[in-house]
Amino acid sequence: MHVINLAAENANPLIPHTAELIVGAIAFTLLFLVLRSKVVPMFEKAFTARTEAIQGGIERAEKAQLEAQRALAQYNEQLSKAREESQTLREEARAQGVAIIEELRAKAQEEAARITASAHASIEAERQQAITSLRNEVGTIAIELASKIVGEALDDQARQSRVVDRFLDDLEKSK
Amino acid sequence: MPLVHLLRTGEGFVPPSTNDFNLPPVIAGNEYTTKPILLVFLSVLLISVFFIMASRKAAIVPSKLQFAGESIYGFVRNDLARDNIGHDFMRFVPYLFTLFTFILTNNIFGIVPLLQFPAMSHVSFPYVLAIFTFITFHYIGIRKQGIRKYMKDIMFMPGVPKAAYILLTPLELATFFIVRPLTLSLRLFANMFAGHLLLLVFILGGDHLLKGVIGLKLISPFAFAFGIGLTFFEFMVQCLQAYIFTLLTALYIAGALADEH
Numbered sequence: 001m002h003v004i005n006l007a008a009e010n011a012n013p014l015i016p017h018t019a020e021l022i023v024g025a026i027a028f029t030l031l032f033l034v035l036r037s038k039v040v041p042m043f044e045k046a047f048t049a050r051t052e053a054i055q056g057g058i059e060r061a062e063k064a065q066l067e068a069q070r071a072l073a074q075y076n077e078q079l080s081k082a083r084e085e086s087q088t089l090r091e092e093a094r095a096q097g098v099a100i101i102e103e104l105r106a107k108a109q110e111e112a113a114r115i116t117a118s119a120h121a122s123i124e125a126e127r128q129q130a131i132t133s134l135r136n137e138v139g140t141i142a143i144e145l146a147s148k149i150v151g152e153a154l155d156d157q158a159r160q161s162r163v164v165d166r167f168l169d170d171l172e173k174s175k
Numbered sequence: 176m177p178l179v180h181l182l183r184t185g186e187g188f189v190p191p192s193t194n195d196f197n198l199p200p201v202i203a204g205n206e207y208t209t210k211p212i213l214l215v216f217l218s219v220l221l222i223s224v225f226f227i228m229a230s231r232k233a234a235i236v237p238s239k240l241q242f243a244g245e246s247i248y249g250f251v252r253n254d255l256a257r258d259n260i261g262h263d264f265m266r267f268v269p270y271l272f273t274l275f276t277f278i279l280t281n282n283i284f285g286i287v288p289l290l291q292f293p294a295m296s297h298v299s300f301p302y303v304l305a306i307f308t309f310i311t312f313h314y315i316g317i318r319k320q321g322i323r324k325y326m327k328d329i330m331f332m333p334g335v336p337k338a339a340y341i342l343l344t345p346l347e348l349a350t351f352f353i354v355r356p357l358t359l360s361l362r363l364f365a366n367m368f369a370g371h372l373l374l375l376v377f378i379l380g381g382d383h384l385l386k387g388v389i390g391l392k393l394i395s396p397f398a399f400a401f402g403i404g405l406t407f408f409e410f411m412v413q414c415l416q417a418y419i420f421t422l423l424t425a426l427y428i429a430g431a432l433a434d435e436h
Contacts, residue, residue: 011193011194011197013193013196013298013364013368014298014361014364015298016297016298016299016302017206017297017299019206019207019209019212020209020211020212020297020299020300021299021302021303023207023212023215023216024215024299024300024302024303024304025303025307027215027216027218027219027277028219028273028277028303028304028307030219031218031219031222031223031273031276031277032269032270032273034219034223034227035222035223035226035269035272035273035276036269036273038223038226038227038230039226039227039229039230039244039248039272040248040268040269040272042230042231042233043230043233043244043245043248043249043252044265045233046230046233046234046235046237046241046245047249049233049235050235053235
């Protein structure tokens, strides 16, 4: 009697209960809907934001490094350009100095030559003038003297000059 | 007199049986208020609340709670879905995630004090889950490849000599339509069922020994100690079974999405 009861009580555990099937399906679907609409999108959002934050950080760092390298290259270039420029300027200044000295020297020499030349010319002119005036004066004096000595009136212009010339020529010859 | 009868009557030890899994409803006469059903609802509530709290902020730098939730979600998403399904995996993450958390929580209820009952030891729940998986992977296979090509690929596996179809075609049909859902549900059910039974044997046994003569009283702590040890073992099995069910579902989905089986 007991044994029979036992067999009846021992329900086959592989036979599903209708209530449990319904509840299982509803509960699972409910959980699925909640997790799909509320949880998965939020976690995905966090994952995406994190990936972007990390990637963005790396990209920013790379960009900054690139920028720094570019600035460094630019400064180096500017520095070398400035050095070159100063070098050129120095050389130019030196060349200019040399040129200025040369020019000044040439100018001074030219000036000196000019002064010398003008001095020569003025001396020559004065000599000529002196000769002419001397000649006239000597002539006049000599004639005056001669006329006084000779007592001869030498009024005639032509004769007068002839006499003077002759006298001077003799003077030169006797020199 | 049969042995079973002897054990069942009188003062003798009553070994735990399948009847221990059929507890009476909390509200008498209402079969929707049995312990496993209430536990299933409780699990849905706990999982929803936990993950909604954990994911609500979706911060870049996670709090401890968010990190815990993300770890579980990331495990299902990356290790189960992405690694097995491949590039189109995001479509199936919500389903796999639900599957994993639902099974895991209900399994672990088996060793949580006061609750101490794995709902999955009632075969109805594994059946439901296996049916969902069954529908899912056949549906996406048919939608991806069309019903004719899908059935042809199952029945006539390409690259096999024609004579082998005599053997292969029934085997493949049985695999896809009977063996897969059946093993999926029975594996989970049987593990939870056996595990719970095992715990009952040692804990009820230890309790019974305590009522015996002095010699038996001394043995009783060993039975309890073994019961506690088995609880840890059960925890491992519970996690493993949740993992296997989800992993196999992911693999079936991957197979249905692949061009050839």
